[in-house]
Amino acid sequence: MEELDVIELLSPVGSWPAGTTGTIVILDEARPDWMMVEILSEEDGSALDTIDLRPDQAKVVWAIKDHGAPQSSDGITVRAAATRSPHR
Numbered sequence: 001m002e003e004l005d006v007i008e009l010l011s012p013v014g015s016w017p018a019g020t021t022g023t024i025v026i027l028d029e030a031r032p033d034w035m036m037v038e039i040l041s042e043e044d045g046s047a048l049d050t051i052d053l054r055p056d057q058a059k060v061v062w063a064i065k066d067h068g069a070p071q072s073s074d075g076i077t078v079r080a081a082a083t084r085s086p087h088r
Contacts, residue, residue: 006062
């Protein structure tokens with residue numbers, strides 16, 4: 001798993017059911033048992049929530065290494081719908 005990979009929840013987390021997808025926004029080598037995931041709106045790509053997960057709670061459904069980095073504008077990374085899984 002890498003930052004900007006899209007994951008799918010394997011079981012419910014908080015109010016999010018299994019099968020929910022999100023983008024990994026923080027991985028910390030000092031904390032290999034933790035990652036922060038952003039859940040985005042299907043309709044407009046706006047952020048709905050950020051959740052803390054263990055890597056064993058999710059599987060990668062879209063890997064950044066297979067698709068290259070998202071576009072950026074003026075040095076600001078754009079996490080658009082293009083970084084999300086087509087498997088919804």
